[in-house]
Amino acid sequence: MxxxxxxxxxxxxxxxxxxxxxxxxxxxxxxxxxxxxxxxxGILLVKLDENIAAANYxxxxxxxxxxxxxxxxxxxxxxxLNAFGFKLQQSIISQNDFNPALLNNPHSTTDFMTKLEVxxxxxxxxxxxMRKGAKKLMEVYQYKTQRTREYLTYEVQKAYLQLQLxxxxxxxxxxxxxxxxxxxxxxxxxFKQGLIQxxxxxxxxxxxxxxxxxxxxxxxxxxxxxxxxSIIMGNKIGVVYKADNLLTTSELSADTxxxxxxxxxxxxxxxxxIDASDLMIKSSKMxxxxxxxxFGNYQYNDNHIAGFGxxxxxxxxxxxxxxxxxxxxxxTIIIQKLEKDKLVEQLAQQKDQSQLExxxxxxxxxxxxxxxxxxxAAVEQAAESLRIxxxxxxxxxxxxxxxxxxxxxLLQQRFALVQAQFxxxxxxxxxxxxxxxxxx
Numbered sequence: 001m002x003x004x005x006x007x008x009x010x011x012x013x014x015x016x017x018x019x020x021x022x023x024x025x026x027x028x029x030x031x032x033x034x035x036x037x038x039x040x041x042g043i044l045l046v047k048l049d050e051n052i053a054a055a056n057y058x059x060x061x062x063x064x065x066x067x068x069x070x071x072x073x074x075x076x077x078x079x080x081l082n083a084f085g086f087k088l089q090q091s092i093i094s095q096n097d098f099n100p101a102l103l104n105n106p107h108s109t110t111d112f113m114t115k116l117e118v119x120x121x122x123x124x125x126x127x128x129x130m131r132k133g134a135k136k137l138m139e140v141y142q143y144k145t146q147r148t149r150e151y152l153t154y155e156v157q158k159a160y161l162q163l164q165l166x167x168x169x170x171x172x173x174x175x176x177x178x179x180x181x182x183x184x185x186x187x188x189x190x191f192k193q194g195l196i197q198x199x200x201x202x203x204x205x206x207x208x209x210x211x212x213x214x215x216x217x218x219x220x221x222x223x224x225x226x227x228x229x230s231i232i233m234g235n236k237i238g239v240v241y242k243a244d245n246l247l248t249t250s251e252l253s254a255d256t257x258x259x260x261x262x263x264x265x266x267x268x269x270x271x272x273x274i275d276a277s278d279l280m281i282k283s284s285k286m287x288x289x290x291x292x293x294x295f296g297n298y299q300y301n302d303n304h305i306a307g308f309g310x311x312x313x314x315x316x317x318x319x320x321x322x323x324x325x326x327x328x329x330x331x332t333i334i335i336q337k338l339e340k341d342k343l344v345e346q347l348a349q350q351k352d353q354s355q356l357e358x359x360x361x362x363x364x365x366x367x368x369x370x371x372x373x374x375x376x377a378a379v380e381q382a383a384e385s386l387r388i389x390x391x392x393x394x395x396x397x398x399x400x401x402x403x404x405x406x407x408x409x410l411l412q413q414r415f416a417l418v419q420a421q422f423x424x425x426x427x428x429x430x431x432x433x434x435x436x437x438x439x440x
Contacts, residue, residue, distance in 0.1 A: 027241040029160050032233060036156045037149055039234025046148045050141040057138045060131035066120040074305065076110045083109035089301040091310035112307055115299040122317070123292040129283035136276035143269035146438065150265065154433040156232050158426055163225040164246040165422040166218060172418060173215040176411045180207050183390075183407065187400055200400035207404050211411075246421055258435040260355050265438045270347040277340035284333045290321040358434045361427055368424040375417035382410040 037043060077083055083106035087093050090111065096102070121127070184204045191201045227237040261267075296315035300308040322329075386406045393403045 024240045032156050035233040046145045053138040053141040057134040060134050063127040069117045071115050073113045078108050086111040113301050117297040120294040125286035126283045133276045133279035140269050140272045143265045147265040157429040159229045161425050163243045166221040166225045168418045169218040172414045177211045261437045263438045274343045281336045361431050365427045371420045378413045382413045
């Protein structure tokens with residue numbers, strides 16, 4: 001037995017052993033998309049960003065709600081002023097405490113104070129606009145999450161199409177292998193009868209080996225595509241998925257009139273970021289205005305630990321006005337305006353780039369559709385040519401090289417057709433991604 005044939009047999013045994021170790025599972029495109037949107041780590045990450053933005057927005061509720069603090073303080077001093085003050089707070093001042101000797105040289109005096117403090121924001125216009133800006137940022141991340149879902153849907157569609165392409169390649173190569181084996185058997189019989197030369201038999205054997213090697217690679221590509229799908233779907237690798245057959249262009253409806261939508265989620269996210277920048281600029285401008293806040297406290301003072309002898313309260317309002325901050329606010333506003341202008345330019349550039357990609361995708365789609373029609377005709381012609389040549393070869397009117405070239409030509413044309421159909425489907429999916437609209 002020739003060494004090449006031995007290698008082919010060993011390779012086939014190895015492939016069958018590996019395949020037996022892989023678990024096989026049927027998988028539809030909808031199932032793949034559903035699993036991806038549920039388990040993909042990219043979705044989980046952007047969802048965390050969205051939750052962080054929501055928590056930051058909730059944090060701004062502090063501009064409406066009061067701040068309450070409870071403290072317990074123990075102090076001891078012989079400072080004349082503080083010692084007298086402690087006694088006043090404890091309401092234990094007596095006539096003897098006005099003795100100059102005691103006033104100037106008091107004994108160690110202790111004070112245990114329990115205090116409840118409340119601060120209530122009233123009018124803070126800068127914080128109000130900052131809260132509105134935080135809400136816009138929260139919406140930005142919501143639209144980013146949606147765009148991530150749309151992009152991952154496109155990615156899983158591509159991965160599923162790659163799996164379908166791999167199965168189509170296996171099917172084409174299996175058909176080619178059956179055809180070339182018929183030619184090989186016929187050539188082998190004629191060689192044994194002394195009707196053809198050994199070189200013809202060897203050429204046919206090389207063709208069989210080549211197709212079997214390509215078939216082994218195609219089967220490996222099925223497993224590679226399955227592993228990639230598992231990664232996208234957030235599953236463990238090692239499962240070989242069985243995909244639906246690749247749809248032909250006649251079975252696939254492609255709307256070639258869709259236009260770039262200004263409500264696409266990434267566009268809306270960018271616009272929300274621009275709106276948030278506007279609000280942050282207003283917040284900085286409002287920081288020039290006075291701020292009005294209320295405050296109050298209630299406290300107990302005693303000279304014994306855990307004592308609640310004397311009590312007092314203090315309430316009031318505070319009107320504060322930062323008149324000049326060394327031009328810090330002015331320069332902050334300038335920076336914020338420049339950052340907003342940058343976002344505006346980025347949005348315009350993103351729209352122009354997307355329109356360019358959409359126009360190219362439509363041209364690619366038309367070219368691919370034309371290519372598919374051409375390849376279909378080429379496959380039919382190559383198949384008919386091979387049939388005619390096979391009949392003539394069996395009648396001894398052609399040499400082996402002619403039949404092998406015809407068989408290779410048919411194989412190439414079938415591969416080209418499958419590849420064109422794959423490209424068509426990927427382009428349609430990409431157009432759907434480019435022309436998607438927000439669902440909010």
